[in-house]
Amino acid sequence: MKMRFIGLDLAWSPRNNSAAVALEAENDRARWVAYQEQLGDNNAVLTFLHETTGAGPALIAVDAPLIVPNQEGARPVDRQITRLFGRYGAGCYPAYRNRPGSCTRGEEIVAALSEWGFVQDPYIRKQANMCSVFEVYPHPAMLALFSLERTIRYKARLKRSLEARRCELARLCEYIADLQHHEPAMLSPFEVMERDLSGLHGRALKHYEDLLDAAVCAYIAYYAWYWGPAGYQVYGDTATGYILIPMTDWMRHLLAMNLQRTP
Secondary structure, X not given: OOOEEEEEEOOOOOOOOEEEEEEEEXXXXXXXXXXXXXXXXXXXXXXXXXXXXXXXXXXXXXOOOOOOOOOOOOOHHHHHHHHHHHHHOOOOOOOOOOOOOOOOHHHHHHHHHHOOOOEEOOOOOOOOOOEEEEEEOHHHHHHHHHOOOOOOOOOOOOOOOHHHHHHHHHXXXXXXXXXXHOXXXXXXXXXXXXXXXXXXXXXHHHHHXXXXXXXXXXXXXXXXHHHHHHHEEEEEEOOOEEEEEEOOHXXXXXXXXXXXXXX
């Protein structure tokens, strides 16, 4: 069976929509086989995952906390990622159990997946048949994969105009579309990459943003599987929380620059 790679941009609260993208790989090339940008509650998310993973093998990369043992504050991995990549705009929001909303929702998804034979394991073996789920974070991944000096500013922020966000989303589309020329390659559907952004605003813009995040998550899973341990770094641990981030020559350069700047 061909490996599948699912990227899930999981909203911390089921009151908000999530997005997901499923890839199927053949050698050094993967293509989208399914996507959904308006998944609601856990049942909707799990239905998509069940339909796209089947009996496996598959890797599921989730942009949401999957291990949150702390009641307050930030997980050690949240602080570590912010320390390493915050200067590039890729810091972490703190995840803690008492946070308003539900940053423990990822734990519920993982528990359900375990009943299907999935294990939570960020240590991906090179091109091995696996059924694993693990936490990722698109913003530092974009730095690595697209050789960026700063994250793409498409998120809604104070004083960030709608037009500026649309322009940044268009940039992100170009980078994702260009992955067809990378190793490994990801072929993205024309109707997604060429969507007219001029009329998108409000929830429609947010749904599209989430879909692109999910696409990046799916590619992270594929990249980690294709290259194995040489192609990623796991920050943190499976006791207090972790995040898998792709490792490229550009990312190694950024990390080396960080070390030079540290007093």
